[in-house]
Amino acid sequence: MLTVPKAAPYLVLIVLLCWLLNYHSRDTSTSSFSSNSQINLDQYKYHRGKTELINTTALFDQGNVEPSDLIAFQVTWLTSDRLGRLVSLAEKRRAPMSVAYYVPPNDKLASRDLILLDKLYHTHPALSQNVDIHLVTSPHLLQLNTWRTVARTFASTDWILLWDADFEACTDYQKGLERFLVETRSRGWANKLEQGTAALVIAPFQWTDPVVERTRDLCPVDRDELITMYRNLSMDAFETNTPILSHATEYDRWIGVGETDFYEVTEYELGYEAYPLMRKDAEVWFDQRFAGYGYERSALTAQMYLSGMDLYILPGEYGVHQEHSAAAVINTHDDIAAAKVPWMTFKMDLCHTLGEVLAERRVLHLPLGERLVSTCKAMSIPPIDRDISGQLEYSRRALY
Template identity: 30%
Template sequence: MGPSKVIPYYFKASENFDHEEITMATLVTYNRFKVLARLASHYRGPISVALHVNDDEDKYQIISDLHDLFAENEDMRRYVDLHLVVDKFDRQFNMWRNVAKFFARTDFIMMLDVDFYLCTDFRESLKKEPELMNILRAGKGAIVVPAFEYINEADGEDWNVFPTNKKDLLVDVKADRLDMFHRSWTRGHGSTDYEKWYKSTKPYKVTDYNYSYEPYVIFKKEGTPWCDERFVGYGANKAACLYEIYLAGIDYWVLPSDFLIHQTHHYPEDTRAKERTYNKKLYDYYREEACLRYARLMIANNEWNTAKSENLKNECGRLRGFNDVIEKIIEQHEEL
């Protein structure tokens, strides 16, 4: 799309963080400043955020307001590394996600949308799961924190009354006030298996993966795939990030007692509909390309007959003609 001016650590957090802390890697635009400040004061841990500013006459006012935001909130100064992205290209969500990830200063990140409220302390929960922590350290697992939203949007506007434990959450679920995030698009979060989660007391592995799955996950920063920056605008952008993570041999594990709730935020629906149509077509081509790219890499690295390739085999084997192509690639590899 053209060059973007990226200014890393335009503001740099004053706190020093343990390398095994979880950095919230997120993105924000001008209209979400207050939500970012709320996240900083609530999480009180490392945050790496990419802020996009349009390169026009309004940028000076935005930068001024940004300075005011940091001056007014000590938690912003203590916990937030903010990286400016200045260009004329709106909604480059995956590019912004990559910036936030690249400049994160801890071993683990959580790819979070800033509108989600952290209802529970998943950092403490993970510390009590040594096997899960070892999977995370080895870069073999991504930890899912289930996402919810209120059915009546007005109920999701006041985060002060959100449930803060699973027992209270289930009361609202049974009363049909809360449900899985975007329940009208089951493929987006359905692989988490919410019915199983309601009853679970131990972490469990996602077994019914769908290529549209886009949970909010904690994973190792180093050695994990980046988000494909061809996805611009709404639709499939986050799913593409999670798809590539899955193909790389990283399994999804769900925390049994932790959750996030969406804080009601209204979107430009006309724009979303148009961009989703374009990105859906792009995603179809991208999936084929990603499958072949990772398959060739695993074959070249003699990893094709290891556990690392199982996710790829299960998912990509559904693509028409994929297995035939792979057989030929394996034959060529064996002849070398």
């Protein structure tokens, strides 16, 4: 059963909308918005317990398209300044998307952003055909992991791909998932993936010269061209200047193997960022204490790997990052730093909570717990050492 974590206290409003409509079935003449209109959000507000919500079903149509259960939903978030990327991703038709769209808690700004979204839906059929939009709002900005939680929770199939709108999915990872399930069945990897105890990783790349990037298509023609560009240094691993974020993908190995030579992450470092494709009901969630940019994806990858999930690289699939300016909202508020959880605090919490979970299952002292034990002991923090030692002792006790 899918267990959804409690919403963070700062999340004031989560509003759900499902749009998977055929564009031609819409009557655009009845749209609620016009360029001169402004929405008074108060008339749509209601309360459930202490949570304030907005009922926007009067503003947008809803669809009832049910994709195949094997289809992986792209899970991402957006602010209004990145809507152009959403259109681009939707028009690629790689897969349906579940998107948390941030609406400012200000009537005038909310009206502006909803009107813009409405116009795009009526001028770009791919949005209504491929994208589920979930409106979120909060007095605090860039609650990225909270927004991802919303998008993941309401994805309509059993599989999700954690993605960022600033990346182009250059290959058909849907076929990559299908190939993996067929070709690794005999090794047991496919079974782990289906059980939610493993995830697939898509390698992200970036252009080394922004000038060249702007003069051609963002994606290479094919994998062979990508390999050539990687070798002549036109393209590189994403965030290559911070090796810990990408080292575990082993890009040189990725370049050297065939498209179906899947391999396991074995050089994990705490801080590694993965773009995982996995079961929606896997027992790892986005840590909602992270706000703004930095470590929010690393936190998820750490939970996955240290809890015992295996990570498998898909050499036939890749994405390319598009250069962009930081989200406009990040430059207008100074409350992001105050909302962040320190990375060291997260690591200590992870050692305690995961250690407790694995000890309760009596597996912390077994191979499944080796990753967590070695990583936490390597931190050389006396309270963590004592904590892990006590949990190991508890884990070894026989069950009667």
